[in-house]
Amino acid sequence: MAFYPGCATPLARAASYRPGAPTRIHIGDLDDWTSAASCVELGKAMASRSEDLRVTTYRNSHHGFDSPTGSLVHRMDVPNGVNPGQGVHVGPNEAARDAANASVRAFLRE
Numbered sequence: 001m002a003f004y005p006g007c008a009t010p011l012a013r014a015a016s017y018r019p020g021a022p023t024r025i026h027i028g029d030l031d032d033w034t035s036a037a038s039c040v041e042l043g044k045a046m047a048s049r050s051e052d053l054r055v056t057t058y059r060n061s062h063h064g065f066d067s068p069t070g071s072l073v074h075r076m077d078v079p080n081g082v083n084p085g086q087g088v089h090v091g092p093n094e095a096a097r098d099a100a101n102a103s104v105r106a107f108l109r110e
Contacts, residue, residue, distance in 0.1 A: 001023075001024050001026070001104055001107070002023065002024070002025045002026070003025075003026050003027070003066055003100070004026070004027045004028065004031055004033065004034050004063050004064070004065075005025060005027075005034060005039070006034045006035075006038075007025070007034070007035065007038040007039035007041075007042045008035065008038045010042055011038050011039075011041055011042045011045065014041075014042060014045035014046075015045075017042075017045075017046075018051065019046070019051055019052065019053045022052040022053075022107075023052065023053040023054070024053075024054050024055075024056070024103070024104070024107050025039050025042075025043065025053070025054070025055040025056070026056050026058065026066070026100045026103070026104075027039050027055065027056075027057055027058070027061075028057065028058050028060075028061025028062050028063060028065045028093070028096065029057045029058060029059055029060070029061060030060060030061055030062045030089070031061070031062055031063045031082075032062070032063070032081050032082045032083060032086075032088050032089055033062075033063035033078060033081045033082070033088040033089075033090065034063065034081075034082075035082050036057050039055045039057075040055055040057065042055065043055030056100070056103060058093065058096035058099065058100065059096070060093060060096070061093040061096040062088075062089040062090060062091050062093070063088060063089065063090045064090040064091055064092065065091070065092060065093040065096045065097060065100070066092070066096070066097045066100055066101070067091070067092040067097070068092065068097070069092065070090075070091055070092055071091055071092070072089060072090070072091030072092075073089070073090055073091055074087050074088075074089055075087050075088050075089070075090055
């Protein structure tokens, strides 16, 4: 299980990349800290080779969407986000958190 990972490195090696175990990636579609787009592309590349790596994006969700507390904040102290120098957004999304938690539990039951 990976929540909002950086997928650029494995995507750059997608032709030879092989996950070491069945992998599920959960990421917010609005994540501007780590790119959801690169994870989605990685998921497509893995699906084309029947690798057991699946990506789920969560609508209207930023980095940290699974946090049980807090509110959406704009962090200017993170210089290396999707848009360098513009900061990143971090904050919970209750619906996305609940959906992700249910997905994780279902995967673990498998």
